[in-house]
Every structure is written in structure tokens, then in C-alpha cells.
Amino acid sequence: MREHDALEHNPQVSRKALEALHSQLFGWALSRCGFDHATAEDLMQQAYVEVLSGRARFDNKSTLKTFVFGVVQNLARSRFRRLAVHMRLIKTYANAPVDEVTNDGHEDHHEQRRIWQAVESLPRRQRDITELVFCRDMTIEEASAVMGVSLGSGRVHYDRAKKALARVLAGLQTKETLT
Amino acid sequence: MSDKNTREKLQKALAAVHAETPPAFAEVWAAAERQNKTSRKRYAGFVAIAAAVAIGVTAFGLWSTNEVEMTDEFLIADALMNSTQWSAPSDLLMPEHQFDIYQDIPLLMESTELQEGSLL
Numbered sequence: 630m631r632e633h634d635a636l637e638h639n640p641q642v643s644r645k646a647l648e649a650l651h652s653q654l655f656g657w658a659l660s661r662c663g664f665d666h667a668t669a670e671d672l673m674q675q676a677y678v679e680v681l682s683g684r685a686r687f688d689n690k691s692t693l694k695t696f697v698f699g700v701v702q703n704l705a706r707s708r709f710r711r712l713a714v715h716m717r718l719i720k721t722y723a724n725a726p727v728d729e730v731t732n733d734g735h736e737d738h739h740e741q742r743r744i745w746q747a748v749e750s751l752p753r754r755q756r757d758i759t760e761l762v763f764c765r766d767m768t769i770e771e772a773s774a775v776m777g778v779s780l781g782s783g784r785v786h787y788d789r790a791k792k793a794l795a796r797v798l799a800g801l802q803t804k805e806t807l808t
Numbered sequence: 809m810s811d812k813n814t815r816e817k818l819q820k821a822l823a824a825v826h827a828e829t830p831p832a833f834a835e836v837w838a839a840a841e842r843q844n845k846t847s848r849k850r851y852a853g854f855v856a857i858a859a860a861v862a863i864g865v866t867a868f869g870l871w872s873t874n875e876v877e878m879t880d881e882f883l884i885a886d887a888l889m890n891s892t893q894w895s896a897p898s899d900l901l902m903p904e905h906q907f908d909i910y911q912d913i914p915l916l917m918e919s920t921e922l923q924e925g926s927l928l
Contacts, residue, residue, distance in 0.1 A: 647833075682848070763819065
């Protein structure tokens, strides 16, 4: 079905539909480039250019959300890869002293940080599928499509990630109980 | 821990650690449209220049080939016309010229006598 604001080179995509996904997509773009806002904005703009120009073409084989998440993922993998690594390194070194500072008094924030660090410490694919399924509300099938892996492989990554996370989160709970 | 529980915990952790306030959609979209237009114009310009260069090179190639061939042909013809001359054989020196058809070699007068060291 072609909507009235369908894109010229991507007739199955409408501006309105993309706008509805904008904030979710931005979250994913942020995660792809080490949570650097400026880089994520560039990544989003580039993704929209890909869709506008028809270089990335949506053919209704998946949901629009899976499609645009995939576009961002592929862009991040190719041209933004170096930049993303760079940003991740900056974050790593920039975060180190912050941990010590936030240790005093901000217990809740500290706990959240430790939970998220547990996610970030997972192997790349396990981390990606965890984020897509638990934080971006995708099914394992959709997440696998975004990551470019088979459904079977996606299920394996998901299962391992869940087990690893359960161990870490259980450990955190035990610590909390002890303190 | 149930999936629901994990989801809640992770979403809360992500929101606490990384603020995900997105930029206005209209702004990003407008920037993307501008970039798309610019890149299309640039691409069209590049294609036009490439086509013009290709046409130019092909035309020059054809023109220069023709020029060499034509020059060669006409120079040779001109040179031949200027440097060679042909005239019909004449029977002017024959005793009965214009009337006789010679079937035998005419007898030429000759002498073996010398006068002052030369043949008569």
C-alpha cells in the first residue's frame, strides 16, 4: 500500500512511519557508536539518506523497524566502524574515574551502571541481541535479521546471553543482600 | 528471573546510564534530504562530465584517425601528380612519321670509319 507521503525511491516507506520509529532508532544508533550523540545523529542522517535515495530498499519482507534498524547496523559496521571504536575507547577512559566518583552515595545509579556494564561485558553478538530483545522490544527473529544472522544462531546467542546475564544479576543481588 | 523482570531491569539500567534524548525528527530528516539532493546533483554532474569527456575523447580519436588517413592519401596523390610526367611516344624522328606502321626495325645508317678518332 502506497501512502500519500511515501518516499519517491522507497514507495513502501512513508515519512510518517519513519518518524514514529525515530526515537527507538536513535537509541539503537547511539548504542552503535558508543553512545556518542553527535556521531549517532550523523549515523541517523546517513541512514535516512540511504532510505531516501533508495540505496537501502524496503520490500516488505520484514517489519519497517527491522529494516531501518538493519540499515543503521550496516552503516555502523562499515563507515562508522572506526569512529565507533574510537568513541568506545574515549568512553572507556572517560568513564574510569567517573566510577570512583559516583561510588559515594548514588547507590541506585551505581547499581544501574553495574547492570549495564554486565550487558556491555557480553560478547558482541550476545550484547546486541540482549539489547534488541530486552531494550528495543524486538523478537529474537527480528533481532537476528537486524544482526544479519540466522534465526538458529540468534537463538543460541540469546540463550547464552540470558544465562550469562542471569549469573551476573544474581551475583549483584547477593552483594546487595550482604550489604 | 523472568524475561519481564530482566526486561524491566535492563531498560531501567540503560535509561539511567545513557540518556537517549533524540534530536528532532524534522531536523535530521531535513538534513538528510539536503544531503541526498546534493549527492544526487554531484552524481549527475560527475556523470555529465564523464559523458562529455568520453564523447570528446571518442570524437578526437575519430577525427585524428581520419585526418591521418586523408593526409596520407592526398599527399601521395599530389606528390605523384607533381613529380611524374608522361607523354605519348612520338614517331617524329621516323622518316615517314604519321603514315607508316613499322613492322621491322628500320635500318639505321652507321659507319665504322673513324674521322679524328670519332665514328662518322
